[in-house]
Amino acid sequence: MKKFGSLILGILLGALAMYYYFNNNQDMTTEPPTIKPPSGIITPEEIKTLDQAYNERYEIINDSLFKDSKTGDNRSSWYKLEDIENYLAYAKQQAKENGNTLDGLRLYLGAHPDTKEEEGLTTLLFVPTGYKNTSEGSFISMQGGGNDLEDSDGLNAGNEGMPPRANYPQ
Incomplete structure (x- = not known):
């Protein structure tokens, strides 16, 4: 009887x-998971609308500063996906080392300095944003967010548009 009870148990x-x-292991499908789009996604038609709306500003800048230029000012910057992924990992690490938490990126318009060889074209700079890690006792307090992390490096290694004055799509 003891053996029978042990068998049943x-x-x-x-x-x-x-x-x-x-x-717990039913999710053995071969299909990749559906990725939810982030907030701020716009359609190609909306991209064209925004790009065309910039034309007037671009012409003012281009006609006043680049009137004798062969190419005109730059309208876009292209970054390799690998560079952006590596930069995100680097920015997270650097923020942590500096006692900050990375919470985003801000894009700034900038311009390369003019040289004897060429005019400095417009560029886009990635700047990390976040907040300082502060602690009170055993609790971590998050203050603010979205502020430029001035002690962290930015990214500016994009290539100009082809040609630089080209509208969307290229």
Whole structure:
């Protein structure tokens, strides 16, 4: 009778373990997970609208500063995906080392300095944003957010548009 009770108990425990295993491992599909789009996504039509709305400003800048230029000022910057991914990892690490938490990136318009060889074209700079880590006792307090992390490096290694004055799409 003892052996029979142990057998029944073993079967019940085995069935319970199998039930738990199969119910927690049902997500064995071969399809990749659906990625939810982030906030701020715009359609190609909206991109064209924003790009065209910039034309008047671009012409004012270009006609006044680049009137004798062969190419005109730059309208876009292109970054390799690998460079952006590496920069995000680097910015997170640098922010942590500096006692900050990275919470985003800000894009600034900038311009390369003019040289004897060429005029300095407009560029886009990535600047990390975040907040200082402060602690009170064992609690971590988050203050603000979205502020430029002035002790962190930015990214400016994009290539200009082809040609520099080209509208969307290139």
